[in-house]
Amino acid sequence: MSSGTGVNTRELGGRIWLLLSLAVIALDQWSKAWIVRHMAFHVAHPLLPVLDLTLAYNTGAAFSFLATQSGWQRWLLTGLALAVAVLIVFYLGRLKARRQGLLCAALALILGGAVGNVIDRIRLGYVVDFISFHWRGHYFPAFNVADSSITIGAGLLLLDLWREGRGSRPPRSAQEDN
Numbered sequence: 822m823s824s825g826t827g828v829n830t831r832e833l834g835g836r837i838w839l840l841l842s843l844a845v846i847a848l849d850q851w852s853k854a855w856i857v858r859h860m861a862f863h864v865a866h867p868l869l870p871v872l873d874l875t876l877a878y879n880t881g882a883a884f885s886f887l888a889t890q891s892g893w894q895r896w897l898l899t900g901l902a903l904a905v906a907v908l909i910v911f912y913l914g915r916l917k918a919r920r921q922g923l924l925c926a927a928l929a930l931i932l933g934g935a936v937g938n939v940i941d942r943i944r945l946g947y948v949v950d951f952i953s954f955h956w957r958g959h960y961f962p963a964f965n966v967a968d969s970s971i972t973i974g975a976g977l978l979l980l981d982l983w984r985e986g987r988g989s990r991p992p993r994s995a996q997e998d999n
Contacts, residue, residue, distance in 0.1 A: 835916030838929040845933025849966040850940060853949040860951070871956055877963040878947040899942045902935045909935075923981045930974030937967030 856876055860866065865873040909932045916925050941948040950963035 835913035835918050835921065835925040835928075836910070837918045838913055838925040839910070839932075841926060841929040842933035842936065845930060845966070845970045846937045846940070849934070849937035849970070852966050853941065853951070856951040857949060865953065871954055873953040873955065874951050875953040875963055877950045877953075878945075879950050879963070880947045899939055902939045902942075906932055906935050906939070923977055923984070927974045927977035927981055930970045930977065932974075934967040934970035934972075934974065937965075937970070 856874065860874065860876040862876050862878075865875045867873050909928050913925060913928055913932075916928075918925060938948045948965065948967075950965050950968070952965060952969070953963045954961040
């Protein structure tokens with residue numbers, strides 16, 4: 822089937838979902854650039870009683886893991902993210918875009934988030950974070966659009982695994998009930 826652009830969408834398979842990854846990367850990079858341009862470092866701008874916009878830089882991984890290291894973590898985390906990105910692109914090419922849509926969407930979100938943060942690590946040496954949740958003096962580590970995309974993608978991946986597990990079980994026979 823042609824999409825009108827001369828591209829055979831069946832040949833693209835799950836790679837058509839790379840458009841979602843590109844959208845995540847674009848939104849992530851735009852939002853980070855806007856925040857850096859318009860906000861001072863570590864100055865909270867309350868949006869809701871539990872949500873602030875706060876510019877922060879993370880040289881580590883999730884929850885600032887490895888952030889206090891000497892700098893080697895930048896390249897380790899970049900290499901890991903790039904390896905995962907290549908594997909995801911390869912795997913998406915093997916999937917059926919429509920029949921495995923939830924899995925494709927999950928992987929595309931994870932890919933977009935990973936690449937968004939890799940761009941920061943390569944370009945800046947750290948990841949720009951700016952979304953800060955807090956409750957009664959307890960603060961969740963700041964995060965960004967890329968991190969949100971990875972988290973949503975991981976949740977969808979778990980949902981897909983759960984659905985596949987439920988759908989692949991053979992029905993119980995009446996003899997098993999006795």
